[in-house]
Amino acid sequence: MLTSTVCVALSAAGLAIALLAAFRRRFRKATVIAAAALLPVGLYMTGLLSLAGTVVRAVVDWAADLVFKPSVWAGFAVLALSVVLYALARVFGRRGRVTEGGGGGRAVAPEAExxxxxxxxxxxxxxxxxxxxxxxxxxxxxxxxxxxx
Incomplete structure:
Protein backbone atom coordinates (compact mmCIF):
# COMPACT_ATOMS: atom_id res chain seq x y z
CA MET A 1 0.00 0.00 0.00
CA LEU A 2 2.78 2.39 0.89
CA THR A 3 4.70 1.45 -2.25
CA SER A 4 1.80 2.36 -4.50
CA THR A 5 1.39 5.73 -2.77
CA VAL A 6 5.07 6.56 -3.15
CA CYS A 7 5.07 5.53 -6.83
CA VAL A 8 1.98 7.63 -7.63
CA ALA A 9 3.43 10.63 -5.76
CA LEU A 10 6.74 10.36 -7.65
CA SER A 11 4.93 10.12 -10.97
CA ALA A 12 2.66 13.07 -10.17
CA ALA A 13 5.64 15.23 -9.18
CA GLY A 14 7.50 14.25 -12.34
CA LEU A 15 4.51 15.03 -14.55
CA ALA A 16 4.14 18.43 -12.87
CA ILE A 17 7.77 19.21 -13.67
CA ALA A 18 7.19 18.03 -17.26
CA LEU A 19 4.21 20.41 -17.55
CA LEU A 20 6.38 23.30 -16.34
CA ALA A 21 9.02 22.45 -18.95
CA ALA A 22 6.35 22.28 -21.66
CA PHE A 23 4.97 25.64 -20.52
CA ARG A 24 8.46 27.10 -21.09
CA ARG A 25 8.40 25.68 -24.66
CA ARG A 26 11.00 23.01 -23.96
CA PHE A 27 8.96 20.21 -25.45
CA ARG A 28 11.76 17.71 -25.96
CA LYS A 29 12.89 18.07 -22.35
CA ALA A 30 9.27 17.87 -21.17
CA THR A 31 8.79 14.63 -23.08
CA VAL A 32 11.89 13.06 -21.54
CA ILE A 33 10.80 14.12 -18.05
CA ALA A 34 7.28 12.75 -18.60
CA ALA A 35 8.69 9.43 -19.79
CA ALA A 36 10.87 9.17 -16.69
CA ALA A 37 7.97 10.24 -14.44
CA LEU A 38 5.77 7.40 -15.67
CA LEU A 39 8.36 4.74 -14.79
CA PRO A 40 7.52 4.34 -11.06
CA VAL A 41 3.81 3.74 -11.70
CA GLY A 42 4.58 1.39 -14.60
CA LEU A 43 7.06 -0.60 -12.54
CA TYR A 44 4.57 -0.91 -9.69
CA MET A 45 1.66 -1.91 -11.93
CA THR A 46 3.63 -4.64 -13.71
CA GLY A 47 5.01 -6.09 -10.48
CA LEU A 48 8.62 -5.45 -11.45
CA LEU A 49 9.13 -3.26 -8.39
CA SER A 50 8.29 -6.10 -5.99
CA LEU A 51 10.41 -8.45 -8.13
CA ALA A 52 13.39 -6.10 -7.78
CA GLY A 53 12.83 -6.00 -4.02
CA THR A 54 12.80 -9.80 -3.91
CA VAL A 55 16.01 -10.00 -5.93
CA VAL A 56 17.75 -7.47 -3.68
CA ARG A 57 16.66 -9.37 -0.56
CA ALA A 58 17.92 -12.66 -2.06
CA VAL A 59 21.31 -11.15 -2.91
CA VAL A 60 21.64 -9.70 0.60
CA ASP A 61 20.74 -13.08 2.15
CA TRP A 62 23.27 -14.85 -0.10
CA ALA A 63 25.99 -12.36 0.83
CA ALA A 64 25.25 -12.86 4.53
CA ASP A 65 25.43 -16.64 4.06
CA LEU A 66 28.68 -16.22 2.16
CA VAL A 67 30.24 -14.53 5.13
CA PHE A 68 28.81 -16.64 7.94
CA LYS A 69 28.33 -20.19 6.54
CA PRO A 70 31.31 -22.49 6.03
CA SER A 71 29.26 -24.69 3.67
CA VAL A 72 29.20 -21.83 1.15
CA TRP A 73 33.00 -21.65 1.26
CA ALA A 74 33.13 -25.41 0.77
CA GLY A 75 30.89 -24.97 -2.27
CA PHE A 76 33.35 -22.47 -3.74
CA ALA A 77 36.17 -24.96 -3.11
CA VAL A 78 34.22 -27.65 -4.99
CA LEU A 79 33.64 -25.25 -7.90
CA ALA A 80 37.34 -24.37 -8.00
CA LEU A 81 38.28 -28.06 -7.99
CA SER A 82 35.89 -28.65 -10.87
CA VAL A 83 37.47 -25.87 -12.93
CA VAL A 84 40.99 -27.17 -12.23
CA LEU A 85 40.04 -30.73 -13.22
CA TYR A 86 38.43 -29.51 -16.42
CA ALA A 87 41.51 -27.47 -17.33
CA LEU A 88 43.82 -30.41 -16.62
CA ALA A 89 41.71 -32.70 -18.78
CA ARG A 90 41.91 -30.21 -21.65
CA VAL A 91 45.69 -29.80 -21.32
CA PHE A 92 46.46 -33.52 -21.10
CA GLY A 93 43.91 -34.31 -23.82
CA ARG A 94 45.74 -32.09 -26.27
CA ARG A 95 49.11 -33.50 -25.30
CA GLY A 96 47.85 -37.07 -25.80
CA ARG A 97 46.52 -36.34 -29.28
CA VAL A 98 49.87 -34.99 -30.44
CA THR A 99 51.77 -38.15 -29.45
CA GLU A 100 49.11 -40.51 -30.81
CA GLY A 101 48.89 -38.87 -34.24
CA GLY A 102 52.64 -38.46 -34.67
CA GLY A 103 53.27 -42.18 -35.22
CA GLY A 104 55.76 -42.64 -32.39
CA GLY A 105 57.45 -39.28 -32.88
CA ARG A 106 58.17 -39.79 -36.59
CA ALA A 107 57.27 -36.99 -38.96
CA VAL A 108 55.42 -38.19 -42.06
CA ALA A 109 55.26 -36.15 -45.23
CA PRO A 110 51.71 -35.22 -46.34
CA GLU A 111 52.29 -36.85 -49.74
CA ALA A 112 53.18 -40.19 -48.14
CA GLU A 113 49.85 -40.30 -46.27
Whole structure:
Protein backbone atom coordinates (compact mmCIF):
# COMPACT_ATOMS: atom_id res chain seq x y z
CA MET A 1 0.00 0.00 0.00
CA LEU A 2 2.78 2.39 0.89
CA THR A 3 4.70 1.45 -2.25
CA SER A 4 1.80 2.36 -4.50
CA THR A 5 1.39 5.73 -2.77
CA VAL A 6 5.07 6.56 -3.15
CA CYS A 7 5.07 5.53 -6.83
CA VAL A 8 1.98 7.63 -7.63
CA ALA A 9 3.43 10.63 -5.76
CA LEU A 10 6.74 10.36 -7.65
CA SER A 11 4.93 10.12 -10.97
CA ALA A 12 2.66 13.07 -10.17
CA ALA A 13 5.64 15.23 -9.18
CA GLY A 14 7.50 14.25 -12.34
CA LEU A 15 4.51 15.03 -14.55
CA ALA A 16 4.14 18.43 -12.87
CA ILE A 17 7.77 19.21 -13.67
CA ALA A 18 7.19 18.03 -17.26
CA LEU A 19 4.21 20.41 -17.55
CA LEU A 20 6.38 23.30 -16.34
CA ALA A 21 9.02 22.45 -18.95
CA ALA A 22 6.35 22.28 -21.66
CA PHE A 23 4.97 25.64 -20.52
CA ARG A 24 8.46 27.10 -21.09
CA ARG A 25 8.40 25.68 -24.66
CA ARG A 26 11.00 23.01 -23.96
CA PHE A 27 8.96 20.21 -25.45
CA ARG A 28 11.76 17.71 -25.96
CA LYS A 29 12.89 18.07 -22.35
CA ALA A 30 9.27 17.87 -21.17
CA THR A 31 8.79 14.63 -23.08
CA VAL A 32 11.89 13.06 -21.54
CA ILE A 33 10.80 14.12 -18.05
CA ALA A 34 7.28 12.75 -18.60
CA ALA A 35 8.69 9.43 -19.79
CA ALA A 36 10.87 9.17 -16.69
CA ALA A 37 7.97 10.24 -14.44
CA LEU A 38 5.77 7.40 -15.67
CA LEU A 39 8.36 4.74 -14.79
CA PRO A 40 7.52 4.34 -11.06
CA VAL A 41 3.81 3.74 -11.70
CA GLY A 42 4.58 1.39 -14.60
CA LEU A 43 7.06 -0.60 -12.54
CA TYR A 44 4.57 -0.91 -9.69
CA MET A 45 1.66 -1.91 -11.93
CA THR A 46 3.63 -4.64 -13.71
CA GLY A 47 5.01 -6.09 -10.48
CA LEU A 48 8.62 -5.45 -11.45
CA LEU A 49 9.13 -3.26 -8.39
CA SER A 50 8.29 -6.10 -5.99
CA LEU A 51 10.41 -8.45 -8.13
CA ALA A 52 13.39 -6.10 -7.78
CA GLY A 53 12.83 -6.00 -4.02
CA THR A 54 12.80 -9.80 -3.91
CA VAL A 55 16.01 -10.00 -5.93
CA VAL A 56 17.75 -7.47 -3.68
CA ARG A 57 16.66 -9.37 -0.56
CA ALA A 58 17.92 -12.66 -2.06
CA VAL A 59 21.31 -11.15 -2.91
CA VAL A 60 21.64 -9.70 0.60
CA ASP A 61 20.74 -13.08 2.15
CA TRP A 62 23.27 -14.85 -0.10
CA ALA A 63 25.99 -12.36 0.83
CA ALA A 64 25.25 -12.86 4.53
CA ASP A 65 25.43 -16.64 4.06
CA LEU A 66 28.68 -16.22 2.16
CA VAL A 67 30.24 -14.53 5.13
CA PHE A 68 28.81 -16.64 7.94
CA LYS A 69 28.33 -20.19 6.54
CA PRO A 70 31.31 -22.49 6.03
CA SER A 71 29.26 -24.69 3.67
CA VAL A 72 29.20 -21.83 1.15
CA TRP A 73 33.00 -21.65 1.26
CA ALA A 74 33.13 -25.41 0.77
CA GLY A 75 30.89 -24.97 -2.27
CA PHE A 76 33.35 -22.47 -3.74
CA ALA A 77 36.17 -24.96 -3.11
CA VAL A 78 34.22 -27.65 -4.99
CA LEU A 79 33.64 -25.25 -7.90
CA ALA A 80 37.34 -24.37 -8.00
CA LEU A 81 38.28 -28.06 -7.99
CA SER A 82 35.89 -28.65 -10.87
CA VAL A 83 37.47 -25.87 -12.93
CA VAL A 84 40.99 -27.17 -12.23
CA LEU A 85 40.04 -30.73 -13.22
CA TYR A 86 38.43 -29.51 -16.42
CA ALA A 87 41.51 -27.47 -17.33
CA LEU A 88 43.82 -30.41 -16.62
CA ALA A 89 41.71 -32.70 -18.78
CA ARG A 90 41.91 -30.21 -21.65
CA VAL A 91 45.69 -29.80 -21.32
CA PHE A 92 46.46 -33.52 -21.10
CA GLY A 93 43.91 -34.31 -23.82
CA ARG A 94 45.74 -32.09 -26.27
CA ARG A 95 49.11 -33.50 -25.30
CA GLY A 96 47.85 -37.07 -25.80
CA ARG A 97 46.52 -36.34 -29.28
CA VAL A 98 49.87 -34.99 -30.44
CA THR A 99 51.77 -38.15 -29.45
CA GLU A 100 49.11 -40.51 -30.81
CA GLY A 101 48.89 -38.87 -34.24
CA GLY A 102 52.64 -38.46 -34.67
CA GLY A 103 53.27 -42.18 -35.22
CA GLY A 104 55.76 -42.64 -32.39
CA GLY A 105 57.45 -39.28 -32.88
CA ARG A 106 58.17 -39.79 -36.59
CA ALA A 107 57.27 -36.99 -38.96
CA VAL A 108 55.42 -38.19 -42.06
CA ALA A 109 55.26 -36.15 -45.23
CA PRO A 110 51.71 -35.22 -46.34
CA GLU A 111 52.29 -36.85 -49.74
CA ALA A 112 53.18 -40.19 -48.14
CA GLU A 113 49.85 -40.30 -46.27
CA UNK A 114 47.73 -39.95 -49.44
CA UNK A 115 47.09 -43.15 -51.38
CA UNK A 116 48.23 -43.18 -55.00
CA UNK A 117 45.41 -43.26 -57.55
CA UNK A 118 47.26 -45.10 -60.26
CA UNK A 119 50.77 -46.13 -61.12
CA UNK A 120 52.61 -44.34 -63.84
CA UNK A 121 50.00 -41.61 -64.23
CA UNK A 122 50.97 -38.01 -64.00
CA UNK A 123 48.90 -35.35 -62.20
CA UNK A 124 46.06 -33.69 -64.07
CA UNK A 125 47.61 -30.23 -63.98
CA UNK A 126 51.05 -28.74 -63.39
CA UNK A 127 49.77 -26.33 -60.70
CA UNK A 128 48.51 -29.25 -58.64
CA UNK A 129 52.10 -30.40 -58.17
CA UNK A 130 53.22 -27.08 -56.79
CA UNK A 131 50.25 -26.35 -54.53
CA UNK A 132 49.21 -29.07 -52.04
CA UNK A 133 45.72 -27.57 -51.73
CA UNK A 134 45.15 -27.95 -55.48
CA UNK A 135 46.61 -31.48 -55.54
CA UNK A 136 43.29 -32.88 -54.27
CA UNK A 137 41.44 -31.12 -57.08
CA UNK A 138 43.89 -32.59 -59.59
CA UNK A 139 43.14 -36.07 -58.28
CA UNK A 140 39.42 -35.43 -58.53
CA UNK A 141 39.86 -34.14 -62.06
CA UNK A 142 41.78 -37.29 -62.98
CA UNK A 143 39.05 -39.54 -61.59
CA UNK A 144 36.40 -37.64 -63.54
CA UNK A 145 38.40 -37.97 -66.77
CA UNK A 146 38.73 -41.72 -66.24
CA UNK A 147 34.99 -42.02 -65.82
CA UNK A 148 34.36 -39.95 -68.91
CA UNK A 149 32.68 -37.10 -67.15
Missing amino acids: KPALGRGRKPASKTAKNDPDLAEFGEIEEILKRRGI
